Amino acid sequence: MEGSTNLRILITGAAGFLGQKLTRALCGNAAKSAPTELVLWDHLPVQAPPEWAGPVRLVQGDLLQPENLQAAFAQGLDVVFHLAAVVSAQAEAEFDLGLRVNLDGTRTLLEACRGLQAPPVFVTTSSVAAFGGDVPVPVPDDQAPTPRSTYGTTKVIGELLVNDFSRKGFIDGRVLRLPTITVRPGKPNKAASSFASGIIREPLNGDRSNCPIAENTPLWLMSPRRAVDALVRAAGIPASVLGDDRVITLPGLTATPAEMVGALERIAGAETAGRVTWRRDPAIEAIVSTWPGAFQAVRARELGFEADASIDEIVRAYMEDDL
């Protein structure tokens, strides 16, 4: 992102937790590459962070509405962070909505980027949900995706579209396959992995939280802090370094729910950790237990992406950043 005079940045899903944290990170990034304009788009109401004094455009509404696309793209864009998506359990329950937002929405945005004067840097996210069923663990970088959910399917299709739009020179794309992000601030959501944040966040807030999967299920985890770092880093990698393959499987940290609650107990005490209950939910387990608990992520490490050092670090990052 360096070297541009203009740095007009669009963030979709800007009202989501990752969108908000990314927006704040970009605003605080003044020394290196300050945005010259922010465009924040979400289907929910969205606001610029209070510390942002520069120009901002706020767009609220559907990704597929032409007037919203017009509002977001009319002044030109240099970098697009596309984070808007229907999450895993919701896409599983609402198939048509999942395809509409995750597939049609992403494609519409890619087409709008293609209409810009110069191809923008386009950063979006894929997921551990690209894999399910019987794959070798840790998953090699060149393992064929085997999504076993509509969410994972649409994410892999997004990877393919970003690669081909990049190859054609319509965008300069990057797709990060994110681990399960924990600890996500806020309320539980419709992601099948919502519990992975809930079992840390709710007990720290004095509330009970249920873990719906077996306590020894390995999960591939990353803190919101590292995820935001990764998004910013991804935007800055020269296209020539990436070549034709714009998909990067991020490094993560493997931990089980039992290990996560163990860290919570070390940091916040037995009473807090005791607020976690363990009632399994087959619908959640059917999705989450198919996600691999470890990836090789060789390419990402070579590109400088980093995993969290420990589950304790992840819990402490949440307490520092969000509590």
Add this chain to the structure above:
Amino acid sequence: MEGSTNLRILITGAAGFLGQKLTRALCGNAAKSAPTELVLWDHLPVQAPPEWAGPVRLVQGDLLQPENLQAAFAQGLDVVFHLAAVVSAQAEAEFDLGLRVNLDGTRTLLEACRGLQAPPVFVTTSSVAAFGGDVPVPVPDDQAPTPRSTYGTTKVIGELLVNDFSRKGFIDGRVLRLPTITVRPGKPNKAASSFASGIIREPLNGDRSNCPIAENTPLWLMSPRRAVDALVRAAGIPASVLGDDRVITLPGLTATPAEMVGALERIAGAETAGRVTWRRDPAIEAIVSTWPGAFQAVRARELGFEADASIDEIVRAYMEDDL
């Protein structure tokens, strides 16, 4: 396909060479599983084979036109062979058309299948073009697709959609990753691999034909005969045998253009083989040389799919079937 009282079969791309050969094979298949109705759909005019005396509906026009979908689906369908596609070099030259037919067309057809009373068997094709760039050869079954063409990209997206529509119970899908089909009868077409048929077919017809790639480039080949056998076989495999992974990389035969022309010389003489010219075409080479020349195809062999035994057999099959 056995055990049904009704066997209403739709073939899209029915006017193409594979569509025509498949139609004839199904019509001649009376003993085992005779269709009770044929629906033949193409953007070009299409006719039922003369030997077919049963009911037939002919649909001519765009895959995305609601009235065509209505005409094809209104009486119900039990098996769909979806062969209609924009081929490789054309999709590379006409990006929007490639996405419209290969992605939107396939998705529209899948949605129409979802609207049927019972999920139909849905057989479609992917391609060696799912792979490009740096992949291990022979390509393992679980190698991550790396399409380096818009054609390959849309074919892999089709694989993902068929898998997810099957998982959801909307269809009972099967996708065959076809080798380069040779010897295709008829005229050259806009497939980048058109020459792989042309260098056998045209000399046998007394015409010159150019090979646009290096004579020692390994190609992964299959005769139309084997491809039709594979489509029929794919429709008959029980869903329980396939499970969640509906994509089958077919076995093929590795041969270089030099070896192909060598077979032509053995079978038809030096004068015939001498009609092949060797002027390289960078645009064709850029697409074809990224396709791997060999695949492991372990799963397909276990499922009973077979490769041609030799390039001589492929040339002779063309002479018997089409000359």
